[in-house]
Amino acid sequence: MSAVTTPARQASGGVNVKIVNRIVIYGLLALFALFYLMPLFVMLVTSFKTMDEIQNGNMLSLPKAPTFEPWLKAWGETCVGLTCAGIKGYFWNSIKMVVPAVLISTMLGALNGYVLTKWRFRGATLVFGLMLFACFIPFQSVLLPMATILGSLGRFGVTLQNTVGTSFGLGNSTVNLVFVHVVYGIGFTTLFFRNYYEAFPTELVKAAQVDGASFFQIFRRIMLPNSMPIFVVTVIYQFTNIWNDFLFASAYAGTGDAMPMTVALNNVVNTSTGVVEYNVNMAAAMIAALPTLLVYVLAGRYFVRGLMAGAVKG
């Protein structure tokens, strides 16, 4: 589709009109770019200012004497609730939670997608439909039962700890969150892979079957080597979602040492003891945002594709 200029306008010597049109369009686009960039810009410049400059200066002005101090303080010293050891621990908590959750849910999704497209069976559509709907439920409707189950698993873990000597991870908040994110993530990962494999030539699979290749051989030798793009899309999608999650994190690890980054950030910002250090808050927010922003900058194309696939369904 192209810029449209009507013949009538062209006839009436509309070169000026055309130029004015372009100026208006570019002006509007630039204005909106400002709207989207503003909060990030403010966050960024504030994180490099001293408190003095924040209180006396302008929100939009560049830092006069840029200081890295707020970042260091946010990382290593700021108070999250009553502990004042910065957010670094919580950053690692998030990493420890995200990496296994993403890998497990992605692998399961790949296998599920493979089965649902290349090994169709009666009722496959129903199975897929049920898994797909699970993506859309408001998590509030499962929040409480999951809390109850995780609670009893935790108690069981304590019993195991006392009798066998190890709890097998039961009751560990990070393990719990990995489990929760896998459970409520497989719907999406299955959807992604199913749609991708749907377009994958079934003849190749049939031919391999005739040659006697087994279920897993076909998956490993034929499907996996051709799945790179969808793996990238799925991993990015899951990474962003799980890293950014707040509801599960606050419900199942809202207090204590296993708190993920989002909860910790919210606590930093809402800690009301003493002077509120806005620059430190903003630095903490930037640190929380950096991993997903980085992924977006490096692989934006795949990020958008994931969002679209998540949005534009079956």
Place this chain on the structure above:
Amino acid sequence: MSTVATSQIKLTPEHARPRASVRSRLQEALPKIVLAPSFAITVVFVYGFILWTIYLSFTNSKTFPSYAITGGRAYQRLWNWTFDTDPPSSWYTSITNMGIFGFLYIAICLALGLFLAILLDQKIRGEGVLRPIYLYPMALSFIVTGVAWKWFLDPGLGLEQTLHQWGWTSFHFDWIKNKDFVIYTVVIAGVWQASGFIMAMFLAGLRGIDGEIMKAAQIDGATTFQLYRRIVIPLLRPIFLSAFIVLAHLAIKSYDLVVALTSGGPGGSAWLPSNFMYEYTFKRNEMAVGSASAVIMLMTIVAIIVPYLYSELREKSR
């Protein structure tokens, strides 16, 4: 590997046959075995838990779950609170906010997304730079978005203060601290975050439109405005539907944004049903009421999503 197996069969057919059939039966069942754990997890942790929540909503659970059915008292209370407008009950505030937020958020995102997509589609130089700028907020968590906008909208530090310094001293903008307007700040931050993504959806749709149709209309003398109103926008109908589903779904689930941006607002005035559910279940020890509100949220989503998924899946299998 398989060639070895067949040659064995040829050598000893009477032994190999039952073994082969066990093996092949296993092979046959293997796909289902692989899928089974995921499916079981979904059935138990999604559908089982939903039933559990529904069950709890009919009990008298307070701090701890109790499993004696006591009838629909929780729903009765929610229903009564729906009309408790003076002073507004938390539930009344939550659902009113949901209406305001849901409507404005969806409408503005759709309008802005379409508008930006059309602008970007005019052979713009620098599209490659602008598009990611419009879209990046989608990569941020609601918590980060909330923190950023909380600062930006704070009367003493943000926009108001800045404009005062620039000389516009009569400028007044304290919505974020005002119980009647705080929900609109949630709309602003929500739109900021999601509209770029909606733009990307529309842009993809626009790029998919056959250029021939456009040319034909132009030759017929249609003005740009007519062209978009009569031809392009009707062609984008499926995108409108998808975008609506995405936004409705995001709106009903919004919880984090309210928490991070407003901490619930003055006196809980920024609550959405999701916040209501969380507060009543985990903080006010009204588990049954919390569960009932979760069921109502779920039913709202079901009413929107199920017909959509149904038509999508049916179309596919046809």
